[in-house]
Amino acid sequence: MITALWMSHSVPSTALIIKMMPQTNLISLLGLEQSSVGEECCSRMKYLVGELLRAEQALKSTLRLRRTLMLTSKANKMDIDIDRGHVHGIIVSKGKYTKEWGGKLVLWGVVPLWRAAPPPDTILALRRPTPSDCWPFSGSYGELNLDLPRQLRIRCLSVEHVQPDTALSAPKNFILYGILTNGTWLKAVDGEYRRRGPAKQYYPLLHQNIPFQQFVFRVLNNQGNPRYTCIYRVHLFQNIDSSQYLYK
Incomplete structure (x- = not known):
């Protein structure tokens, strides 16, 4: 139709073309290019947003790994020097008003059948801790008695x-008491285990020149677990020379 009009050297008006062509076909022809461009832009934006999210996630993972490696390296450097005075031969027992999480099952109340929790002296192990390799107690408040082999x-x-x-079951605020031979309790450490710190954290004693043979490690609360608290490792280190140490 349009070719015939062109050959007759007659240029029709837009209104005339609209009247002569079906309305549905006209809408389809006019809107084809615009909708295709819109869909292509939308898909491209979605792709770019996805790529940005993946890049952000990778960056966060890299920074987290770098921070962990730095903390671990710093802790390992401290371990080489500090752990030389590790105290061996400590006897650990459950403290007063402390209930072991899990406890034990016995036959007729006499013969032990199965122990649901490791013994308290698990906290003295020198092996690297793994999940569940700990001593748990009920609630968020509890204590352990530490008896040294000598003063x-x-x-x-x-x-x-x-x-x-x-881990919400990790201890948070705690106190270490040193007990003198006359029964006097002295606060030796008033510490906080930091969730954002290294796995192994060190705390200097307030009375480093006083000989002790008994200590009480008292956990005041944990990181938020209302049912139980897990103590993985607690170690003591004695004075072995006159070197000065810095704890941060």
Whole structure:
């Protein structure tokens, strides 16, 4: 139709073309290019947003890994020097008003059948802690008695957890008491286990020149678990020379 009009040298008006062509076909022809461009732009934007999200996630993972490696490296450097005075032969027992999580099952109340939780001296192990390799107690408040093999001047205490940044069962605020031979209790450490810190954290004693043979490690609360608290490792380190140490 349009070819015939062109050959007759007659240029029709737009209104005439609209009247002569079906309205549905006209709408389809006019809107084809615009909708295609819109869909292509939309798809491209979605792709770019996805790529940005993936790049952001990769950057966060890299920064998290770098921070963990830095903390671990710093902790390992401290371990080489500080852990030389590790105290061996400590006897650990459950403290007063402390209920072991899980406890044990016995036959007729006498014969042990199965122990649901590791013994308290698990906290003294020198192996690297793994999940569930700990001593748990009910609630968020509890304590352990630490009996040394003889009177020693203790320089610092270390507390270690397997996953400090994610575990709500890790201890938070705690106090270490040193007990003198006359029964006097002295606060030796008033510490906080930091979730954003390294797995193994060190705390200097307030009375490093006083010999102690008994300590009480008292957990005041944990990181948020209302049912139980897990203590993975607690170690004591004695004075072995006159070197000066810095704890941060």
